[in-house]
Amino acid sequence: MSHVTYRIVEHDGGWAYKVGDTFSETFASHDAARAAAVMASREQKVADQTAWIEFETTDGEWVTERADGHDRPDTDVEG
Incomplete structure (x- = not known):
């Protein structure tokens, strides 16, 4: 089973979550970015x-x- 980590990072004047080299949209706060990352994970x-x-x-x-469709990764959120 693969593992995916969502990392909360400062990005483009706000906060985003990042998976590998890909950023999410930008959120106004760290808490909002973390909540979105938890939902996505x-x-x-x-x-x-x-x-x-x-x-x-x-x-x-x-x-x-x-x-x-049944081979889903293990996920976590950091930051």
Whole structure:
């Protein structure tokens, strides 16, 4: 099982949560960013249907793969 950490960081004149190199929208307060990160991390744990997904890699290549809707990551929020 994979693990995803949501980190609360200062961003663009406010606060955001960050997963890997990706930032959320900017929030006015640390508490608001943390609440949004907690909600997003909880939603990511909810099982869904198996589906085909498509995404772009950092090289700019598009990949299509089967995503098992029951293989959900373990998540936490830091900061």
